[in-house]
Amino acid sequence: MRAIILHGPRRITLEDVPVPAIAADEVLVKIAVATTCGTDLKVYEQGGHPRMLRPPTPFGHEWSGTLAAVGSRVRGFREGMRVVANNSAPCLQCFYCRRQLFNLCEDLLFVNGAFAEYLVLPARLVQTNLLVVPEGLPLALACLTEPLACVLHCLDQVTLHPGDTVVINGDGPHGLLLAAVAKRRGARVILCGRAPQRLALAPRFGADAVVNYAAVPDQAAAVRALTEGQRGADVAIEAVGRPQVWEATAAMVRKGGQVVFYGGCPPHTRACFDTQALHYDQLTLRGVFHNTPAHVRQALALLGEADFPAAALLTHTLPLSELATAFALMASRQALKVALQP
Numbered sequence: 448m449r450a451i452i453l454h455g456p457r458r459i460t461l462e463d464v465p466v467p468a469i470a471a472d473e474v475l476v477k478i479a480v481a482t483t484c485g486t487d488l489k490v491y492e493q494g495g496h497p498r499m500l501r502p503p504t505p506f507g508h509e510w511s512g513t514l515a516a517v518g519s520r521v522r523g524f525r526e527g528m529r530v531v532a533n534n535s536a537p538c539l540q541c542f543y544c545r546r547q548l549f550n551l552c553e554d555l556l557f558v559n560g561a562f563a564e565y566l567v568l569p570a571r572l573v574q575t576n577l578l579v580v581p582e583g584l585p586l587a588l589a590c591l592t593e594p595l596a597c598v599l600h601c602l603d604q605v606t607l608h609p610g611d612t613v614v615i616n617g618d619g620p621h622g623l624l625l626a627a628v629a630k631r632r633g634a635r636v637i638l639c640g641r642a643p644q645r646l647a648l649a650p651r652f653g654a655d656a657v658v659n660y661a662a663v664p665d666q667a668a669a670v671r672a673l674t675e676g677q678r679g680a681d682v683a684i685e686a687v688g689r690p691q692v693w694e695a696t697a698a699m700v701r702k703g704g705q706v707v708f709y710g711g712c713p714p715h716t717r718a719c720f721d722t723q724a725l726h727y728d729q730l731t732l733r734g735v736f737h738n739t740p741a742h743v744r745q746a747l748a749l750l751g752e753a754d755f756p757a758a759a760l761l762t763h764t765l766p767l768s769e770l771a772t773a774f775a776l777m778a779s780r781q782a783l784k785v786a787l788q789p
Contacts, residue, residue, distance in 0.1 A: 449789065450563035451770055453502045456494035461768050464563075472570035474524060474577070475516035476532075481561040482509040482590040482761070483773050483785045485619060485688070486711075491774050497714050499557045507562035507787075508534035509593050511586040515565065521573055531589040532568055533576035533596065533743045534558055550600065550737040562770060564789040576743055584751050587764075587786045591624075591757050595746035596738035597709075598624045602632065603742070604735050605682050605705050609633035614670050615654075616696045617686030617710065618645040620760045620783050625684055625709070627652040627756055628749075637673055637680065639666065642780045651756050660695075667698035679704060686710050690718040697721075702728040709735055760784045 448466045451459050469475050490496050490506055500506055511531040517524050524530070537544050537552035544552050560566050568577060580589045598621060607613070613629040615622045618640020626636045630653025638654040640646050641661040649657045656673050660666040671677045679701035685693050688710030697706045697720050712718070724730060738746075749755055763785045765773050776782035 448564040449767065450505050450560070451507065451767065453490065453494070453500065453504055453506050455502050456492060457771075458494070458502075459491065459770060461770075466565050467567045469516055469518050469567055470570070471518040471520040472573065473518045474514055474521055474568050474573055476510070476512045476530060476566045476568060477515040478510050478561060478564060478566055478789050479512040479529075480510065480587045480590055481507050481563075481767070481787045481789075482587070483507075483770075483777060483782075483787065484509055484594060485621070485777075488774050488777050492778075500559055505560035505563055508557075508559050509590045510561035510566065511580060511589040512566075524573070524577065524579075529580040529586060529589075531578055531580050531586075531592050531747065532558070532572055533593050533738065533740070535737065536569075536572040536575040537740070538571070539575070547739075549739040555737075562767060562787065564767075575740055578744065578747055580747070581751050584747075585758075587761055588750055588758055589747065590786070591750060591760065591784075592743060592746045593738070594621055595624055595628075595749060595757065596742040597621070598628050599742040599745050599749075600738040601625065601684065601707060601709050601735045602628050604733055605707060607632055607634060607682060610635065611681040612637065612674050613682045613684065614639060614680040614696075614699050615684050615686055616692055616699070618642055618649070619686065621709065622686040623648060623652040623760065623783075624757065625686055626654050629653070629682075634682075637670060639670065645780070645783070648759060651759055653756075666695055670699045674701070678702070681705070682707065684709050688712050690716045693718040694720065697724075697730065697732065700730060703730070704728075705731045705733065707733050707735055711736075761786050764788065 537549040538554040541553040613634040614637040663669040683699040685696040773785035
């Protein structure tokens with residue numbers, strides 16, 4: 448089979464490798480579509496990932512496909528089924544899993560290698576986070592299950608009342624999905640970004656207002672100007688993954704407001720916050736990471752709803768051999784997500 452192998456920063460090759468064998472409790476998936484993600488772009492640019500990937504290695508984690516082989520001990524699945532899976536599975540036994548904090552599992556198993564023709568899913572993932580794609584849902588759209596599950600988990604971490612103002616700081620795929628889900632939960636949504644073509648999509652994803660932070664002298668002031676009494680948003684969510692954007696986002700909320708850091712920053716970086724504002728304005732700052740099995744199932748169901756706009760994120764389709772081109776389109780902000788076909 449053909450598979451993309453990561454060798455280091457911006458070094459990938461398309462190689463012929465053996466189709467992997469499966470154990471009795473595993474399945475083999477024939478990949479139909481694999482979509483790109485901001486994390487994949489970071490992995491490509493950095494040459495790996497501190498928690499998940501060390502080169503040389505296959506990578507890619509958003510995919511959908513059909514079951515090509517099913518182990519003899521696997522129940523509930525059969526060859527030919529259209530499936531999608533999360534890219535991780537908790538152990539269900541550790542300190543955090545016993546407290547239902549599955550995303551913080553001490554032995555969270557990650558599965559990568561979707562930029563290939565076939566992918567083996569280990570037993571734990573088969574048992575926990577492998578799902579059948581509903582009839583009528585395109586496989587390319589089913590690939591968005593994992594990122595949407597992260598969005599749903601994020602918004603479950605905040606207290607949100609109907610009519611509250613939520614500002615999303617980031618106009619990438621996750622930022623747009625956060626806007627769409629916040630709107631469905633009754634929020635008034637402000638989306639911040641700097642790419643005009645992405646901001647133009649914001650109303651489709653439920654945004655009531657946009658702020659192009661490249662066109663204003665003070666982003667936080669521009670956001671506050673769009674809120675009642677210029678007091679600030681009720682909830683501010685950072686969806687970029689840069690320390691300076693974390694800091695800017697914290698300046699956008701009202702007294703008693705909630706700030707959520709959704710984007711993962713580079714390792715060993717630091718962010719600074721005004722202690723006076725944190726204390727006297729009684730702000731809540733919260734980190735959020737990944738998703739849970741429950742959110743994976745909710746995400747797949749939501750993708751099947753006709754009025755949910757996720758399909759607009761799939762801006763380009765390319766063959767697997769053009770992965771480097773896909774990353775270049777993402778880095779230049781010409782593409783949101785690229786659907787790659789083996």
